[in-house]
């Protein structure tokens with residue numbers, strides 16, 4: 001059985017990519033499955049999708065923990081999540097980036113294809129929807145399915161939803177990515193953090209309706225414990241504050257959905273970027289344009 | 300208790316903490332965060348199935364620093380009633396608030412809500428209205444406006460978005476004659492604060508109706524969430540008022556009514572709308588506008604429509620705005 005894990009951001013189409021890959025395998029008479037990770041996170045958040053391909057009927061239903069192939073739709077995820085966790089030593093990786101495989105540090109040294117899927121998508125689809133382009137590179141990286149089956153699967157998937165022209169453009173994007181993919185070996189230097197989780201069994205749950213805030217096995221649980229979820233990793237643009245211009249109206253403080261703007265004693269404001277998702281509301285509501293949004297997630 | 304008049308009077312302590320999973324630019328998160336700042340620590344929260352429970356309560360953590368309960372979708376009126384009853388029995392008292400979506404209020408939760416309102420339970424019911432069942436992937440609700448695209452009011456050759464107009468939930472609530480009911484906008488900061496504070500201070504059944512723009516559901520730009528809420532008020536798609544002990548009072552009246560297209564063009568869910576449907580919506584809005592703000596001031600955008608031919612429901616007399 002061949003197992004694939006896709007990493008992307010909500011809204012990038014990781015699920016659609018997993019489905020198209022599975023469909024290509026089915027076209028070739030094999031068995032396949034594809035499904036998303038059911039998390040609570042929404043648009044912009046790191047998400048996963050999974051696919052399995054086999055010659056026999058697949059009965060396993062779990063997530064993919066030890067993939068043979070890793071597909072990363074958004075390079076920025078490498079710095080915020082241990083995406084390569086569990087990747088097999090002889091596994092493979094496909095990454096959307098302008099860099100060459102040797103310039104990528106995945107945390108596991110494996111055979112790797114890199115492809116500038118975002119610019120290919122901009123060229124063919126006029127939008128940064130990278131999920132079809134990256135599938136072209138997947139075909140190039142491993143002989144899992146043929147390019148014909150993949151293009152057929154893309155046409156089926158996307159044609160059904162967006163019409164024939166869109167299906168053709170998507171298939172063309174995949175072909176371009178197939179041609180442009182660079183193959184090599186990536187680096188395996190960065191440490192891959194172990195995921196911390198605490199999921200109590202029924203008899204470990206304290207008696208009473210609500211848990212108090214406490215730390216169990218290094219994980220904060222209970223009311224307010226969601227603070228450990230640093231949503232700043234979703235950000236692709238960052239607010240910049242010009243204190244000189246600020247008239248201390250507190251509108252940005254009121255309007256930020258994340259509560260990451262803090263009010264100082266002197267009524268000026270301060271940012272806790274650990275949580276800022278880069279929505280841009282603060283810049284939009286500021287009456288004196290003391291905030292503007294700059295490209296990029298870190299600062 | 301000191302009276303809050305502006306943002307600067309608000310407590311800075313967050314009771315709904317950072318680290319929730321809402322989409323970037325979520326209007327519901329803006330509303331909940333500020334409501335919780337004003338209600339403060341001495342609050343018990345109930346949330347039914349909705350986006351809010353999913354983004355803020357991934358067991359074993361939550362974003363509420365207060366006690367927080369969650370049961371089924373249709374139960375907000377009943378469960379908040381029960382929490383308050385249990386408190387009375389144990390000699391406790393805190394603000395009991397139910398934070399429900401529009402689906403959980405207008406549709407499936409309506410009977411439990413009506414029961415609680417009719418019994419005048421001592422609870423605060425907040426409807427976070429994003430005009431659709433967003434948690435399950437954007438289906439229509441009784442709150443979805445005319446013309447809007449949802450996955451169950453698709454745009455095709457036969458239908459072009461929702462064919463029915465938005466249900467007037469505030470009129471239904473008003474018919475229960477509660478001590479306090481108000482509509483709020485996240486773009487009218489001071490008005491928002493005053494209403495939440497008033498609702499907190501009163502006893503008996505209190506209802507707050509907040510418009511909460513939704514980025515994927517409304518197909519809007521995340522940075523425009525507050526601006527969309529503001530335009531809703533300027534075009535009459537949302538009206539700001541309160542009903543206190545039977546008296547209705549407009550709390551903000553726009554200078555002149557802006558054409559509804561100024562609101563529609565900010566959202567992809569209306570992109571398909573053709574002139575005929577836009578005119579139909581505008582006509583409906585004009586009737587609503589004159590009902591709320593009186594018809595002594597002729598609105599230029601309504602000049603082509605005849606003034607309100609529809610039969611007035613007797614109850615609307617009580618909802619007469621001046």
Ligand SMILES: Cc1ncc(C[n+]2csc(CCOP(=O)(O)OP(=O)(O)O)c2C)c(N)n1
Nearest residue numbers: 348349350372400401402403431432433434
């Ligand atoms: C009885 C029942 N039916 C259906 C569902 C599935 N469900 C969960 S949340 C939801 C939609 C909630 O819509 P709304 O109340 O408007 O809240 P929103 O997610 O839009 O904030 C649905 C249909 C359920 N949990 N229970």
Ligand code: SF4
Nearest residue numbers: 256276277279280282
């Ligand atoms: S961009 Fe501004 S409003 Fe949006 S999350 Fe960041 S600080 Fe808050």
Ligand code: SF4
Nearest residue numbers: 246247249250252286
């Ligand atoms: S909205 Fe602008 S002026 Fe007002 S406090 Fe924020 S940065 Fe300052």
Ligand code: SF4
Nearest residue numbers: 321322325350513514
């Ligand atoms: S779907 Fe809408 S209501 Fe739900 S979290 Fe996203 S923006 Fe908020």
Ligand SMILES: [Mg+2]
Nearest residue numbers: 400401431433
């Ligand atoms: Mg809703």
